[in-house]
Amino acid sequence: MAAPVAFFEVTSQDSERAQGFYGAMFGWQVSGTEEFGGYGLVDTGAGEEAIGGGIGPVEQGDSPGVRIYVRVDDLEAALQRAEDLGGARLVPPTDLPSGYGRFAMFADPDGNAVGLWG
Template sequence: MGQPVAYFEITSTAPEKIREFYSALFGWTTSDDPSMEGYAMVDTGAGDDAIPGGISPSQGPGDTGVKIYVRVDDLEGDLARAGDLGAATLLPPMELPGGYGRIAVVADPDGNPVGLWA
């Protein structure tokens, strides 16, 4: 069985502008996440089975864009396997605030960032 896409994230140098853009274009609503400065949770309005997301401020040059997070059972094992398959680790495993689990981020062989979420 495959691993599902569990979350999306849009990173921007102008997150307020991007929040307004997606709200106007798709009717999404956003709400500030008080545990993460400048981060907004996205509700696509597509119901309980929709993939949730977030909009975040850029943390450095070159980190803007859209990233998916894939649910994994073994964060360290899948991170190692990604490396064996040619990925580079961009963010080593870290705990998410609020008990939401742990994440890591890799760059696939083409350089696309992909989050792993356990």
């Protein structure tokens, strides 16, 4: 079975401004910003089956931008496959807070960062 896009993320130097912008632009509800250090979880209002997302501050050493996260069964195997295909590991499998699972990241051969979620 193919791996679905499961999550999107927008990072900004001013996450509060970005949350307000995307909320007003698309009617999205953003919550949990204080609980997650300024990172807000997005409810697009498109129902239970819709892809969820987050809007938050840029991590040190990273750049602002938009990123997708693809759901996979095995983070380590997916990272290895990315390397075998010419990509590079960026973030090893890492636990997310509050029981949201685990994530990892790789760069494709062009340097685009792609998230994995499992």
